Amino acid sequence: MKRTIITLTVAGFVLLFGFIALLAFFMERARQNSPAMQVQREIERLKQRGEPVCWRDLTPPVPKQLDGTPLYRQAFAQLEKAKSKFPQSVWDTYNAQVLQAAQPALQTFRKAIEFPHMRLVDKPIFITTPEHLSHFREFARLLRAEAKQHKLKSKMDRAIESYCDIMKLCRRLGDEPFLSAFLAQCSIFSIAQRLLWDDLLSDTNIGIDLYQVALNELRAWDFERDFVKALQAERCVMGIEVFDWQREKGRKSKDLLFRFFFVAFMNKFSWENQLQMLRLYERLIEIANKGAPYNLQKIQRIVDDYTARRYPIVPAMFDFDIVNQIYAIRHLTETALALRLYRSKHGRYPESLQALVPQYLPQVSIDPYDGKPIKYRKLSKGFKVWSVGGNRKDEGGLKAEDWWRKGDLVLESKL
Incomplete structure (x- = not known):
């Protein structure tokens, strides 16, 4: 009888310790897979890649x-x-x-x-x-x-x-x-x-x-490089420092009820939001690194995917569209200057933009709005170069001040 009691006691302790060990294992696994740990791993990965993770890294x-x-x-x-x-x-x-x-x-x-x-600027x-x-x-x-x-x-x-x-x-x-x-x-x-x-x-x-x-x-x-840097800065501020500030404010609040509510409910939600924000910026920066012009439809799908999950969103479409506008303006102006240089040497404008390559242009630029070469027309006196603009319709070089909505973005030479 005594031996049976000892055996049962030992078995009970073994089961108890086994249960505690199993519980600790699952708790550690849950901790490792928690949004908080995933955020920390994501930030560590950015550090290892040499990317900025705080304001001082940027400035x-x-x-x-x-x-x-x-x-x-x-x-x-x-x-x-x-x-x-x-x-x-x-x-x-x-x-x-x-x-x-x-x-x-x-x-x-x-x-x-x-x-x-x-x-x-000395602070975020x-x-x-x-x-x-x-x-x-x-x-x-x-x-x-x-x-x-x-x-x-x-x-x-x-x-x-x-x-x-x-x-x-x-x-x-x-x-x-x-x-x-x-x-x-x-x-x-x-x-x-x-x-x-x-x-x-x-x-x-x-x-x-x-x-x-x-x-x-x-x-x-180099506007593409500066755009990538700006997105990295936004990731540092809106994807890391804002969340750190919010959590610190919640933990140090003098309102005990608010502090309890934050720790019990909002803290986990904050980490989940931050994780999704970092993943969003990762995808946007990856696209930005490939250089303009950007596929706005693809970016819209990414934004819609995150919007559907009700996570916070950056105004990505607006920012990428602005860069496409800069791309169009820059390459039209570059082409117009190259045409003037060609005329200075040859006494006339070329019949096509391909004649400018490679002496005056590395290549004929692509219109970011329709994916085709920018348009060129030699006039009896001067020329026109244009992008189809935001409505993505070629209107034959019809100049419009609000070309990002209607009409074309046009540079015209009267000489």
């Missing part, structure tokens, strides 16, 4: 001798002082008096863009758009007005110099790798190209050297 310290930040801040202050001298309605005309008042700010600004780096940006981006757009508009004044005085070399300064600003903004800065780059790039073709070159000829300067400056901005 490392800059040596003072390479940092234009103090000059930018000085230029902003000078700009505000100049603007205070005029009613807004007068300032917006960018007339000769406005340009004269803005000269000190423009001079300081030109010194600033000679520096390769800036650090105007969650929602707000930094004020300095509006200042940069203002400088681009001033430089556009200045270039038009130079053209009126037949100083085309100075006008092209103003264009180059806008493009240099566009490149410098890539040092602030967040999405709102990239969208500001796109806006400033559009201002520069409207200046270059619509305001300066559509009805005016310049020397071969100036055409080449403009073409080199146009090609210098």
Whole structure:
């Protein structure tokens, strides 16, 4: 009897320890497969690949001798002082008096863009758009007005110099790798190209050297690289730091009921959301790395897939569509400049764009909206090059200001 009791006791302990071990095994397995651990593994994988996982990874310290930040801040202050001298309605005309008042700010600004780096944002940006981006757009508009004044005085070399300064600003903004800065780059790039073709070159000829300067400056901005950096920055902020901030706030809340509710329910939901957000960014960045033009239908399917699961979504379609617009503008302008260079050498425009390859263009560019070569028509005097635009219908070079909705994106030469 005594031996039986001992045997049963030992068996009970064995079963108990076996149950505890089995329970621990399944708990550890559940922990390893939990959204929290999957997020940690995903972040570790990004680190091993050398990709940024926090704001400081994106904005490392800059040596003072390479940092234009103090000059930018000085230029902003000078700009505000100049603007205070005029009613807004007068300032917006960018007339000769406005340009004269803005000269000190423009001079300081030109010194600033000679520096390769800036650090105007020193913390993650969650929602707000930094004020300095509006200042940069203002400088681009001033430089556009200045270039038009130079053209009126037949100083085309100075006008092209103003264009180059806008493009240099566009490149410098890539040092602030967040999405709102990239969208500001796109806006400033559009201002520069409207200046270059619509305001300066559509009805005016310049020397071969100036055409080449403009073409080199146009090609210098690697917008696809900056777009990838902007998406990586958004992943750091919206996919990592925002969630860390939310969880920290929940854990440290002085409201005990809220803290209990957060730990019991919201914490798991937060990790699940973060995991899906990181996976979404992974797919978007993979597409962005392949370069423009982008297949918007494919991106829409990815977004719809995540929307169906009711997870938070970034405005991916809008961002990729903006890059396609920049791709179209850049390659049309590049083609128009190449046509002018061809004419400067041969005394006429070619019958087809293929004649520009490879001396003036590496290849005939593809229209991001229909996947076909961009359109070209040689006119009795001048030419037209165009993209079919956002409605994806070739309307024969029918120019429209809102070409992303209707009509075509057209560059026309009157020479």
